[in-house]
Amino acid sequence: MAKDEFQSRQFKVVGTRVPRPDGVDKVTGRARYGADITAPGMLTGLCLRSPHAHARIRSIDTSAAEAMKGVKAVVTRADFDVTPESSGNRDVLDNVMAGDKALYDGHTVAAVAATSRSVARAALKAIKVDYEVLPHVTDVDEAMKPDAPVLHEGRQQESVPEGYSQNVLARSQYGHGDVDKGFEEADIVIERHFTTAATHQGYIEPHACLATMGGDGKADLWCCTQGHYHVRDTCAELLGMDTGQLKVTSSEIGGGFGGKTTVFLEPVALMLSRKSGKPVKMTMSREEVLRASGPTASTSVSIKIGARKDGRITAGWGDFRYQNGAFEAMNGALGAMCGFAPYDLENVRTTGWEVVTNRPKAAAYRAPGAPMAAFAVESVVDELAGELGMDPIDFRLMNAADEGTKAAYGPTYPAIGLKSVLEAAKDHPHWNTPLEGENRGRGFAVGFWFNFGGNTSVSLMINGDGTVSLSEGNPDIGGSRASMSMMAAEELGIPYEHVRCVIADTASLGQNDITDGSRVTFAVGLATIKAARHAIDIMKARAARIWGIDEEAVEWVDGAAQPAGPNAGKFEPMTLKEIAALASKTGGPIAGHFEVNAEGAGVSFGAHIADTEVDPETGAVKVLRYTVFQDAGKAVHPDYVEGQMQGGAVQGIGWALNEEYIYGEDGILQNPGYLDYRIPVASDLPMIDTKILEIPNPGHPYGVRGVGETGIVPPLATLANAVSRAAGVRMTSLPMSPPKLLAAIKAAKG
Amino acid sequence: MRFEAPTSPEDAASLLAATDNARVLAGGTDLLVRLRAGQVEPEMIVDIKRIAGIDAITSEDGGWRIGAGVSCAAMGEHDALGADYPGVVEGAELIGSTQVQGRCTMIGNLCNAGPAADSVPAMVAAGAIAHVVGPKGTREAPVFEIPVSPGKTSLAKGEFIASVYLPPRGARGGDAYLRFIPRTEMDIAAVGCAVNLSLADDGTVEKASVVLGAVGPKVIEAAEAAAALIGTTCDDTALAACAEAATAAATPIDDKRGTVEFRKDVTGVLARRAARIAYTRAKGETS
Amino acid sequence: MSRIHVTTTINGDETEYLCEPQDTLLDVLRDELDLTGSKEGCASGDCGACSVMLDGRLVCSCLVLGAEAEGRAVETIEGMASGEELHPLQQAFIDKAALQCGICTPGILVAAKDLLERNPDPTEEEVRYWLAGNLCRCTGYDKIIRAVLDTAADMRGAA
Numbered sequence A: 001m002a003k004d005e006f007q008s009r010q011f012k013v014v015g016t017r018v019p020r021p022d023g024v025d026k027v028t029g030r031a032r033y034g035a036d037i038t039a040p041g042m043l044t045g046l047c048l049r050s051p052h053a054h055a056r057i058r059s060i061d062t063s064a065a066e067a068m069k070g071v072k073a074v075v076t077r078a079d080f081d082v083t084p085e086s087s088g089n090r091d092v093l094d095n096v097m098a099g100d101k102a103l104y105d106g107h108t109v110a111a112v113a114a115t116s117r118s119v120a121r122a123a124l125k126a127i128k129v130d131y132e133v134l135p136h137v138t139d140v141d142e143a144m145k146p147d148a149p150v151l152h153e154g155r156q157q158e159s160v161p162e163g164y165s166q167n168v169l170a171r172s173q174y175g176h177g178d179v180d181k182g183f184e185e186a187d188i189v190i191e192r193h194f195t196t197a198a199t200h201q202g203y204i205e206p207h208a209c210l211a212t213m214g215g216d217g218k219a220d221l222w223c224c225t226q227g228h229y230h231v232r233d234t235c236a237e238l239l240g241m242d243t244g245q246l247k248v249t250s251s252e253i254g255g256g257f258g259g260k261t262t263v264f265l266e267p268v269a270l271m272l273s274r275k276s277g278k279p280v281k282m283t284m285s286r287e288e289v290l291r292a293s294g295p296t297a298s299t300s301v302s303i304k305i306g307a308r309k310d311g312r313i314t315a316g317w318g319d320f321r322y323q324n325g326a327f328e329a330m331n332g333a334l335g336a337m338c339g340f341a342p343y344d345l346e347n348v349r350t351t352g353w354e355v356v357t358n359r360p361k362a363a364a365y366r367a368p369g370a371p372m373a374a375f376a377v378e379s380v381v382d383e384l385a386g387e388l389g390m391d392p393i394d395f396r397l398m399n400a401a402d403e404g405t406k407a408a409y410g411p412t413y414p415a416i417g418l419k420s421v422l423e424a425a426k427d428h429p430h431w432n433t434p435l436e437g438e439n440r441g442r443g444f445a446v447g448f449w450f451n452f453g454g455n456t457s458v459s460l461m462i463n464g465d466g467t468v469s470l471s472e473g474n475p476d477i478g479g480s481r482a483s484m485s486m487m488a489a490e491e492l493g494i495p496y497e498h499v500r501c502v503i504a505d506t507a508s509l510g511q512n513d514i515t516d517g518s519r520v521t522f523a524v525g526l527a528t529i530k531a532a533r534h535a536i537d538i539m540k541a542r543a544a545r546i547w548g549i550d551e552e553a554v555e556w557v558d559g560a561a562q563p564a565g566p567n568a569g570k571f572e573p574m575t576l577k578e579i580a581a582l583a584s585k586t587g588g589p590i591a592g593h594f595e596v597n598a599e600g601a602g603v604s605f606g607a608h609i610a611d612t613e614v615d616p617e618t619g620a621v622k623v624l625r626y627t628v629f630q631d632a633g634k635a636v637h638p639d640y641v642e643g644q645m646q647g648g649a650v651q652g653i654g655w656a657l658n659e660e661y662i663y664g665e666d667g668i669l670q671n672p673g674y675l676d677y678r679i680p681v682a683s684d685l686p687m688i689d690t691k692i693l694e695i696p697n698p699g700h701p702y703g704v705r706g707v708g709e710t711g712i713v714p715p716l717a718t719l720a721n722a723v724s725r726a727a728g729v730r731m732t733s734l735p736m737s738p739p740k741l742l743a744a745i746k747a748a749k750g
Numbered sequence B: 001m002r003f004e005a006p007t008s009p010e011d012a013a014s015l016l017a018a019t020d021n022a023r024v025l026a027g028g029t030d031l032l033v034r035l036r037a038g039q040v041e042p043e044m045i046v047d048i049k050r051i052a053g054i055d056a057i058t059s060e061d062g063g064w065r066i067g068a069g070v071s072c073a074a075m076g077e078h079d080a081l082g083a084d085y086p087g088v089v090e091g092a093e094l095i096g097s098t099q100v101q102g103r104c105t106m107i108g109n110l111c112n113a114g115p116a117a118d119s120v121p122a123m124v125a126a127g128a129i130a131h132v133v134g135p136k137g138t139r140e141a142p143v144f145e146i147p148v149s150p151g152k153t154s155l156a157k158g159e160f161i162a163s164v165y166l167p168p169r170g171a172r173g174g175d176a177y178l179r180f181i182p183r184t185e186m187d188i189a190a191v192g193c194a195v196n197l198s199l200a201d202d203g204t205v206e207k208a209s210v211v212l213g214a215v216g217p218k219v220i221e222a223a224e225a226a227a228a229l230i231g232t233t234c235d236d237t238a239l240a241a242c243a244e245a246a247t248a249a250a251t252p253i254d255d256k257r258g259t260v261e262f263r264k265d266v267t268g269v270l271a272r273r274a275a276r277i278a279y280t281r282a283k284g285e286t287s
Numbered sequence C: 001m002s003r004i005h006v007t008t009t010i011n012g013d014e015t016e017y018l019c020e021p022q023d024t025l026l027d028v029l030r031d032e033l034d035l036t037g038s039k040e041g042c043a044s045g046d047c048g049a050c051s052v053m054l055d056g057r058l059v060c061s062c063l064v065l066g067a068e069a070e071g072r073a074v075e076t077i078e079g080m081a082s083g084e085e086l087h088p089l090q091q092a093f094i095d096k097a098a099l100q101c102g103i104c105t106p107g108i109l110v111a112a113k114d115l116l117e118r119n120p121d122p123t124e125e126e127v128r129y130w131l132a133g134n135l136c137r138c139t140g141y142d143k144i145i146r147a148v149l150d151t152a153a154d155m156r157g158a159a
């Protein structure tokens, strides 16, 4: 695949700040999101949710609801008469509609479709569920104990040693060298224990969908999702239908951040539509989103790092205990892989634990698993630098991973941008301006994320008038239509305005993996470039045919075919527009396409600096200044790269300071609303300054790396380091909410 | 459910009296949230905003009468009211966002009877009087007596509050309200504290009131905290004594918004800070 | 249950609709009138995605009953541009990338327009506090605040 490799070039379109194609729709209110469409005769669907954290469902009596006027369908688990092949999809089914047991507060146990919302609400009240309430567990450390209430029997993998609860589903280990030897060589060893609360992606648009299934078994689904192909595949299996009979169209999406990578309402809406024979629309309330979609893991992490007096780290050890909610996930493994990824270590050993608890199943949230791991590792690194009397950036530079380093999670790095990121931070005015004033502290931390590639299909049509229609299959979550249009324009050598990119439905393109893993600009970009090259090859052939010369004798320069040299013949260049106009005479429509399972996504690193001020009498924290440094490989649209960096940073600030899932003793979520699930508001924040670095990814023609996720990895630790310094006490538990911080300050004062 | 929008206080009272389960609708910023959440299911909603004159702020006998339809935003825009009672206006203006401000009323805040209601401590500290209209006529009641316990008021069936009266400010008076929230906006107070002071000619405190919010089932008049300020110039010793007494007077609970210890500590801090501001204002200095 | 007949003005046009007593103005706009530019992010006044102007006041349409709009004037995001011509704030949001997913954008634009009409020269802090009831989870607010401040400066320059 030599052609995929990065080649340095002068860009004309890529790297500029063009207006996005969906801008006008979105500033005028015309854009259609998940809940913004209707269908004739549409019903309203609502879910009945478990009021218990853990309960056996003895029986469900839906007869009274079914008898109500205006109720057109009632669905329970009994309606889903399939057993999905994979354990993953069996879990999905159990999650979207509880089987024998309700496993968390908010777990769906039944659903209705009715002619109005008020009728549907009344119908929910008429459903009688006989629950046998069981003991529950929501804390990760508690859930691991051998006597903890057990969610699932017989799901534990062999990797888990004896002595743990069945709730511990899996254990994974990474590392190399001999950590015991490494700690012996250390002059100083610091070991600490950290906890983080579960948080939610907090996208402003609740989940919503509209399902239509006819008596012929064909179905259409409109929904807000990060991956409509995935929705199609999953729903088809859960509904026992052929994949090809379900067409899924993705709406505009009002935020996802990983939380819209799975299904919740969609299979239920389809089932209600199948039963009622009518279109069914479902939207979650904010309360439902918080209680029953997919928040993050909460964690309990132990970290031990040793270093020599000269600042060299001799060993790193970490134990990452993550609770993933009610079903299996791999956040603990991801944490164990990412924590030490920024460092060049001779001896490193990490263990990730996957634990189930009576909470909603964790979904991905921007670099899933990594921010909590970075919080723990970067806190200890910060403390070590302090103990050694070293500058936090110098200490990291001395131990930073580089090209050729064997990463803590296994592979050997190709060219990476960590050192450049660290040096950029070190040279930045923010780092070099002393922070003055009482109760203030500056924090610094780095973060790592893998980035992914994956299955991708793109098709690119050359229209008769020389414009281009580009179809991709990944929902545009923050400007990707602009980026794809830019890459197509770049490659074809035409103005950006001549390209219009649309998100195709599942019937119109080959498979596309979910918009996750920061894969879109990388993988869809790659496929777009390749599809453009495919179209260029066709256009070159057409020109060759018109000129009567060999295809190989034609080259493509600045949007036109031209003879490849003096020997090829003397012809005036033919522009894309000219070739397009003659297409039907030279062989028919011209279109390029490309399908790939993309590899070569480049890992990315970021570093953040935060200045904070603490009110020592109330524990309130104010963020005074914030700067983000991140390697983007190549920033296709710098505005949207900055936007990803800023958005990730602020989500991380929320995670560090005030966001948390609060469960009561009864296992019920106490704060399922924006009033008490406290995401940052505009007045909480300063401007978020950004510095994009461009260390080309060798695996992409333009050098692009994913940028969407790395930005949320460093801020937890950055804030913890800043606040710890400002408050004069090391904070090891997130969020650093005022009650917790004030208690720590008081305890430190004795 | 029925929706009614009477234009006279009498009609409102008789509508309210005629139904077992009727609710007054002012700004709706509490009521509509509860309706949507299914926490209340009234048979009738009585929108009082179309009652003539209910949205007026009027000066009366040297004090201020604020109608039940006055939005908190309108209070913030009223310069003369803000000059007399900056603390009362502060409390009202802290409620919610710009959007909530455009709708919410101080009297709705009071009648919602939430322990953390932001506008109530300063009203109580100011000695505000509620003008209650009911099927049997009208009566006046101290604002302090309106909330009884979380979500419950002392209003009888058919009664509603048509306005609140703030007594004449008098010379050398000043008030202040501070609350603690984890973010800078959009939170419910973990602690609230209002201080209202009148000074003697020599600049010492003659009359004082310290009122706490969110640290008990309803607002608390912290008499000892107020007493600690009387006769002083709100010097550090007096403020420390006030803070300590305020902390002692607080009877908070542990919940998602704070722990007992945190709330008691912060009560003292806010009492001290609010007293300092109120004192500066009473002396006619700006703060 | 009988529905309530309401006559009101929406974006300058007299409009009639029927609603149930418990329907919010947001329900009416979205479900009865197909004005889906106002979004529902919470239905509890916390997110501001449903922001509209009601008789010249910025409000959350999820906290107003549809029945209350009788005889009032409502302005929504759909009325912000005049024909093809975008309001300067709308243009600035596109030009300065002040939106990512865009779900918060209509509410923020309605709120920001009201701010600039009241205060043509707000400070950064004033913009931040004015918009504190408009949650945005994508942008970290930076580009939104800059777009509002820049538009204010441009509009002052043009005036």
Ligand SMILES: Cc1cc2nc3c(=O)[nH]c(=O)nc-3n(C[C@H](O)[C@H](O)[C@H](O)COP(=O)(O)OP(=O)(O)OC[C@H]3O[C@@H](n4cnc5c(N)ncnc54)[C@H](O)[C@@H]3O)c2cc1C
Binding pocket: B023, B024, B025, B026, B027, B028, B029, B030, B031, B032, B033, B048, B068, B094, B095, B096, B097, B100, B103, B104, B105, B106, B107, B108, B109, B110, B111, B112, B113, B116, B117, B118, B119, B155, B159, B160, B161, B162, B186, B187, B188, B189, C044, C045, C046
């Ligand atoms: C996003 C958001 C943020 C908020 N932030 C805060 C905050 O920071 N601080 C705070 O204290 N509150 C806050 N609130 C709660 C609410 O906004 C306030 O309590 C507000 O003052 C209520 O006033 P209203 O006019 O909207 O009341 P309504 O909702 O109209 O009424 C509230 C209750 O009082 C009754 N009532 C109203 N008026 C009368 C009357 N005249 N006579 C008798 N009964 C009456 C109603 O029947 C209802 O039970 C917030 C609410 C929201 C949605």
Ligand code: FES
Binding pocket: C039, C040, C041, C042, C043, C044, C045, C046, C047, C048, C049, C050, C051, C060, C061, C062, C063
């Ligand atoms: S939907 Fe109205 S404020 Fe969120």
Ligand code: FES
Binding pocket: A204, A254, A255, C098, C099, C100, C101, C102, C103, C104, C105, C135, C136, C137, C138, C139
């Ligand atoms: S742009 Fe997505 S919430 Fe603001």
